[in-house]
Amino acid sequence: MNMKLLRSLNVFVKVADAGNMSIAAKSLHMTVSAISQQLRKLETDIGLNLLNRNTRHLSLTEAGRIYYRSAVKMLDEARQAHLEIEQLQQTPSGELRITAPVGFGGGLLSHPLKQLLAEFPRIKVSLELTDYPDDVISSGADLAISLYDSQDTNLHCEHLASWDRVLCVAAEHPAAAVTTVDELAQHEHLAHEQFQTMTLSSTAGEKSVLPASVMLVNSMQGLIQLTCDGLGYAVLPEPEVRQQIASGKLVHLMPQWTLPSYSVHAVFPRHQSIPGKTQAAIDCLRAAFSQV
Secondary structure, eight states: OHHHHHHHHHHHHHHHHHSSSSHHHHHTTTTTTHHHHHHHHHHHHHSSSSSSEOOOOOOHHHHHHHHHHHHHHHHHHHHHHHHHHHHHHHHHOOEEEEEEEEGGTTTTTTHHHHHHHHHHHEEEEEEEEEEOOOOOOTTSSSEEEESSSOOTTEEEEEEEEEOOOOEEEEESSSSGGOSSHHHHHTEEEEEEEEEEEEEEEEEEOOOEEEESSSSSSSSSSHHHHHHHTTTTTEEEHHHHHHHHHHHTTTEEEETEOOOOOOOEEEEOOOOOSSOOOHHHHHHHHHHHHTTO
16 A cells, blocks of 8 residues: 555544544644645545534544545554564464475475474465476565575575485496496486586596486486486486485495585575565575485
C-alpha cells in the first residue's frame, strides 16, 4: 500500500476519533496546519467532504462515516502485515521456497531440512530439485543451492562448503583394475555436459587431462546411475556416491590422483536485511554441510 496514503488515513482516523484537530495534532506530534492540509488533500482526491467543521468541533459526514470504516480496516490490515513482516525477520516462519540440484535429493538435504523444521516449526518448505534452475528472482525462490558463485548484483551469494570430486567406475567394469592414467584411454569416459574437461593431479605434482568422453549426460543423477550400471568411468561428486563406494558398488579409481574440488553456495535475492526464514535455512545448511 502507498505509505503516503496510509499516513493520510491515520491522520483522518485520529481526527475523527478526537473530534478536534488540536487534540489530534498533539497525539500525532503534528501542527494543526499540517493536519488540515492532509485532510484537504484527502477530500480533494476523493471528491467529497469527509468532515463537518465548526470552530469548536468536527463531525463525520455520511461519506466520512463510510470512509472511516474502510480507513480503520485498511490501517488494521497494514499493521497486521507489518507485524507479520517483523516476525519473518525475528522469528523464522512462513513458506520457504528452495531450489537445489537434483543430486541433493539423494540425502544431502535430509539432515539440514529435518533440523530446520524441528527448530522452526512455523516454517513450511517448498523444495524444487532441478539441474537447470531458473533465475532465482523470477522463479520466486527464497533460496537456491548452487554450484556456482553468482556475480549478479541483485543476488547475494554465500559459500556453504567445498567438496571433493572422485573418479569412479562400477566394480565389475574392466576399468576397475586401472592403475595408470594411460590405461584410462582404453575405456569409456562418461561426463556431465557442464564438466566435460577435467585435469588429474598427482601427489608428485604431475598433471593429466582425462581422455575425451564418449557420452555426455545432462543430469548428475543420471551420470551416477549410468556409471553404476557399468557403461564406463566418470568424475562424480564424492558426497553423492559415498554410499556406493562404501558398499563396493563403485570403485574409487586411482586415489593417488586428485581432481579439482567444487563449492556449494547459497544464493538468494539481495535485500537490506535477510529474512529470518532464509537465514535460518542457511545456518542449518552450513552446519550440516560442514559435517559431510
